[in-house]
Amino acid sequence: xxxxxxxxxxxxxxxxxxxxxxxxxxxxxxxxxxxxxxxxxxxxxxxxxxxxxxxxxxxxxxxxxxxxxxxxxxxxxxxxxxxxxxxxxxxxxxxxxxxxxxxxxxxxxxxxxxxxxxxxxxxxxxxxxxxxxxxxxxxxxxxxxxxxxxxxxxxxxxxxxxxxxxxxxxxxxxxxxxxxxxxxxxxxxxxxxxxxxxxxxxxxxxxxxxxxxxxxxxxxxxxxxxxxxxxxxxxxxxxxxxxxxxxxxxxxxxxxxxxxxxxxxxxxxxxxxxxxxxxxxxxxxxxxxxxxxxxxxxxxxxxxxxxxxxxxxxxxxxxxxxxxxxxxxxxxxxxxxxxxxxxxxxxxxxxxxxxxxxxxxxxxxxxxxxxxxxxxxxxxxxxxxxxxxxxxxxxxxxxxxxxxxxxxxxxxxxxxxxxxxxxxxxxxxxxxxxxxxxxxxxxxxxxxxxxxxxxxxxxxxxxxxxxxxxxxxxxxxxxxxxxxxxxxxxxxxxxxxxxxxxxxxxxxxxxxxxxxxxxxxxxxxxxxxxxxxxxxxxxxxxxxxxxxxxxxxxxxxxxxxxxxxxxxxxxxxxxxxxxxxxxxxxxxxxxxxxxxxxxxxxxxxxxxxxxxxxxxxxxxxxxxxxxxxxxxxxxxxxxxxxxxxxxxxxxxxxx
Numbered sequence: 001x002x003x004x005x006x007x008x009x010x011x012x013x014x015x016x017x018x019x020x021x022x023x024x025x026x027x028x029x030x031x032x033x034x035x036x037x038x039x040x041x042x043x044x045x046x047x048x049x050x051x052x053x054x055x056x057x058x059x060x061x062x063x064x065x066x067x068x069x070x071x072x073x074x075x076x077x078x079x080x081x082x083x084x085x086x087x088x089x090x091x092x093x094x095x096x097x098x099x100x101x102x103x104x105x106x107x108x109x110x111x112x113x114x115x116x117x118x119x120x121x122x123x124x125x126x127x128x129x130x131x132x133x134x135x136x137x138x139x140x141x142x143x144x145x146x147x148x149x150x151x152x153x154x155x156x157x158x159x160x161x162x163x164x165x166x167x168x169x170x171x172x173x174x175x176x177x178x179x180x181x182x183x184x185x186x187x188x189x190x191x192x193x194x195x196x197x198x199x200x201x202x203x204x205x206x207x208x209x210x211x212x213x214x215x216x217x218x219x220x221x222x223x224x225x226x227x228x229x230x231x232x233x234x235x236x237x238x239x240x241x242x243x244x245x246x247x248x249x250x251x252x253x254x255x256x257x258x259x260x261x262x263x264x265x266x267x268x269x270x271x272x273x274x275x276x277x278x279x280x281x282x283x284x285x286x287x288x289x290x291x292x293x294x295x296x297x298x299x300x301x302x303x304x305x306x307x308x309x310x311x312x313x314x315x316x317x318x319x320x321x322x323x324x325x326x327x328x329x330x331x332x333x334x335x336x337x338x339x340x341x342x343x344x345x346x347x348x349x350x351x352x353x354x355x356x357x358x359x360x361x362x363x364x365x366x367x368x369x370x371x372x373x374x375x376x377x378x379x380x381x382x383x384x385x386x387x388x389x390x391x392x393x394x395x396x397x398x399x400x401x402x403x404x405x406x407x408x409x410x411x412x413x414x415x416x417x418x419x420x421x422x423x424x425x426x427x428x429x430x431x432x433x434x435x436x437x438x439x440x441x442x443x444x445x446x447x448x449x450x451x452x453x454x455x456x457x458x459x460x461x462x463x464x465x466x467x468x469x470x471x472x473x474x475x476x477x478x479x480x481x482x483x484x485x486x487x488x489x490x491x492x493x494x495x496x497x498x499x500x501x502x503x504x505x506x507x508x509x510x511x512x513x514x515x516x517x518x519x520x521x522x523x524x525x526x527x528x529x530x531x532x533x534x535x536x537x538x539x540x541x542x543x544x545x546x547x548x549x550x551x552x553x554x555x556x557x558x559x560x561x562x563x564x565x566x567x568x569x570x571x572x573x574x575x576x577x578x579x580x581x582x583x584x585x586x587x588x589x590x591x592x593x594x595x596x597x598x599x600x601x602x603x604x605x606x607x608x609x610x611x612x613x614x615x616x617x618x619x620x621x622x623x624x625x626x627x628x629x630x631x632x633x634x635x636x637x638x639x640x641x642x643x644x645x646x647x648x649x650x651x652x653x654x655x
Contacts, residue, residue, distance in 0.1 A: 029068075029069070029072045030065075030068055030069040030072065030243070030246065031246065033065075033068040033069075033072070034065055034068070034243070034246040034248040034249065035248055037061050037064050037065050037068065037248070038061070038065075038248035038251065038252060040061070041057060041058065041061035041252060044057045044061075045057055045058065045255065051259050051262035051263045051265075051266055052263050052266075054255070054259045054262075055256065055259040055260055055262075055263055058252055058255050058256035058259060059232065059256060061252055062235075062236065062239055062249070062252055062253065062256065065239065065243060065246075065248070065249060065252070066239050066242070066243070069243070128245065131244050131245065132241055132242060132244070135240065135241040135244055136241060139237055139241065154181035154182070154183050154198070154200060155181055155182045155183075156179065156180065156181050156182075157180050157181060157182050157201065158595075159595040160595065161180075161201075161206070162180055164215060164218070165180045165199070165218055168215065168218055168219050168222055168271070169222055171271060172219065172222050172223065172226055172267075172271065173226065174222050174225055174226045176197075177196065178197055178198070178199060178222075178225065179196070179197075179198045179199070180198075180199050180201065181198055181199070181200055181201070182200075182201055182202070182203060182206065183200040183201065183202050183203075184202070184203060186200050186202040188202060188205065189201050189202065189205055189217050189218065189220075189221050190221070191221045191224045191225055191230065193230070194230045194231060194234070197225050197230070199218065199221050199222070199225075201214075201218070205217065209281055210277065210537075210538060210539060210565070211567060212272070212274055212277050213277050213278065213280065213281035214281075215272050216268050216269070216271075216272040216274065216277065216278045216281065217268075217278075217281055219267070219268040219271045219272050220264045220265065220267075220268040221264075223263070223264040223267040223268060224260075224264055226267075227260075227263070227264070229260055229264075232256075232260075233257075233260075236253045236256060236257070239253065240253055265278070280509070280510070280537065283509065403420075403424060404420065406429075406430050407420075407423070407430070409430070410430055410433050410434075412445060415445065419445045419446075419449075422445075422449045423445065423448065423449060426449055426452040426453060427452065428448055428449070428452050432448075432452070433448065435457070435458045436448070436451070436458070436461070438458070439458055439461045439462065439465075441461065441472075441473055441476075443473045447473040447474075447477070450473075450477045451473065451476065451477060451480075454477055454480040454481055455480065456476055456477065456480050460476075460480065461476065463486045464476065464479065464486065464489075466486075467486060467489050467490075469489070469500070469501055469504075470500070470501070471501045475501035475502070475505070478501070478505045479501060479504060479505060479508075482505055482508040482509055483508065484504055484505065484508050488504075488508065489504065491514050492504070492507065492514075494514075495514060495517050495518075497517075497528070497529050497532075498529070499529040503529040503530065503533070506529075506533045507529065507532065507533055507536075510533055510536040510537055511536065512532055512533065512536050516532075516536070517532060519542045520532070520535065520542070520545075523542060523545050523546075523549075524554070525545075525556075525557055525560075526557075527557045531557045531558075531561070534561050535557065535560065535561060535564075538561055538564040538565055539564065540560060540561070540564050544564065544569070545560070547569070547570040548560075548563075548570065548573070550570075551570060551573050551574070551577075553573065553585060553588070554585075555585055559585055559586070559589065562589045563588060563589060563592075566589055566592040566593060567592065568588055568589070568592050572592065572597075573588070575597065575598040576591065576596075576597075576598060576601070578598060579598055579601040579602060579605065581601065581612070581613060581616075583613050587613045587617075590613075590617055591613065591616065591617065594617055594620040594621060595620065596616050596617065596620050600616075600620065600625075601616060603625070603626035604616070604619065604626060604629075604642075606626065607626050607629045607630070609629075609641075609642060611642055615642045618642065618643075618646060619642045619645070619646060622645075622646035622649050622650055623649050624642060624645045624646055624649055628645065628649060628654075629645060631654055632645060632648060632654060635654060
């Protein structure tokens with residue numbers, strides 16, 4: 001018999017199973033440790049009043065979660081028992097090359113048990129490792145996308161917008177070199193990079209946001225850089241990768257990211273002010289939402305909660321906050337109890353494996369032949385087989401179903417504790433669910449809570465649907481949040497609009513009233529629902545239109561919105577006309593987009609040129625400036641027109 005091969009196998013299995021056993025125990029211990037830390041964090045987050053405090057609490061809890069399994073593993077390694085030589089002579093007392101006889105029968109059984117346990121534990125560790133690999137691949141893909149955004153079609157911005165960015169950077173005290181680029185592949189401003197950050201400003205934001213809105217959004221992104229949020233986000237990704245199997249880690253990371261955006265919102269508003277304009281900007285960018293998870297984007301985070309917070313609307317009631325704290329403490333107690341029990345079981349099992357107790361031989365009792373056992377049987381009759389009648393009060397209590405059972409009867413099963421608490425706090429009853437279903441709605445738990453919070457009842461649903469509006473649960477909640485009534489809908493229809501639910505919400509959000517519509521129509525505009533929303537978003541007022549009309553400019557709706565987006569006002573028109581130019585309606589926007597101002601025109605005129613509007617736009621696009629004209633003349637070039645100067649600039653001859 002090859003005892004050496006068997007003893008080598010025994011030694012390797014024993015050594016490997018110890019490490020894997022400690023790893024498995026650490027992973028199991030983190031199940032209750034993570035739940036306990038999440039419960040403590042939930043209670044602390046509910047008590048904290050500021051976003052910065054909640055953000056710090058969330059990060060501290062995440063650091064403790066990452067440290068918990070490592071600490072458990074190290075403790076188990078330090079407390080690993082030393083195996084006596086008499087218990088396992090093959091491993092501890094006798095060298096492997098001197099074994100002559102097989103292990104006893106009991107040791108062989110113990111060895112087979114260890115081999116089976118080690119195999120199972122190895123599979124658990126391998127499954128965890130496979131999950132880590134998959135999430136690492138996901139992170140690598142995100143880094144690749146971020147790198148592409150940084151290199152692909154990112155054009156540095158110049159002119160007045162760059163000056164605004166530098167001003168905001170100085171006011172926030174952000175040091176270091178920061179690039180500001182225009183991107184064609186993003187729909188919301190974002191920060192990319194850790195050591196050399198880049199602020200990407202998409203074309204949609206540059207053209208779709210007002211100057212005040214854009215300044216606040218840029219301040220939000222610069223705050224991310226000042227707070228080093230990119231590094232903390234990378235730490236969160238690493239925690240999610242290593243501890244992916246615990247839901248508490250994902251929940252906590254979601255809260256941290258939400259509070260991070262709240263912190264940046266507070267800083268941006270402290271610098272730029274105007275919460276309502278910033279809320280409108282967030283609402284617009286939510287519709288454009290395209291950004292990688294590793295980028296710090298301004299439209300990241302839950303939109304409804306951020307907008308409500310910016311506008312000072314409390315989303316959670318005090319009783320729900322108290323219920324969250326109480327539930328967090330309850331989860332903590334349950335987690336500690338379960339963890340203590342689990343740790344005791346593991347320690348007991350470990351002790352039994354290290355020091356097996358011999359099983360005594362079974363002993364069979366010899367019956368006493370002189371003893372007679374008499375067994376009597378009773379015949380069951382209808383009289384004596386009847387069970388005692390239950391108490392009438394118990395019968396009545398059995399008929400009454402609990403709140404959970406009543407929800408199950410309505411089809412809501414396997415609800416979480418948070419869902420049950422939310423439904424109970426809001427007073428959602430089976431009758432309310434029946435009433436909503438009778439109106440043709442099939443809301444889920446979250447939608448039910450949202451409808452009840454906003455006070456949506458069957459009467460409101462019937463009134464809205466009587467207006468031939470096609471609405472779902474989300475539309476109803478949005479309309480109720482914005483205070484849309486049947487009277488408001490009727491007023492808009494009298495004015496000739498036929499808005500759907502989304503357009504109604506947009507009109508109400510922007511504060512469009514019948515008076516505003518009538519004033520715009522008196523000025524000659526006949527906008528549809530989308531156009532009137534765009535006019536109001538850009539802050540077009542009757543005074544703005546009057547000023548343009550007095551200067552002889554009569555744009556249509558689309559041109560009016562474009563002129564307002566680019567910041568064309570009466571002062572800009574007068575300054576351009578002071579140079580002798582009279583652009584038409586379409587040329588005003590082109591001039592402003594390229595950054596042509598009166599100083600630039602006067603500089604070209606002083607250099608001997610009398611350009612028209614098209615020449616001005618071309619020269620500005622090519623980068624021909626009065627300084628470049630002087631440079632060309634210093635090299636002996638004379639009698640050059642703007643087209644030749646543009647070719648010199650484009651070819652780089654003078655550089």
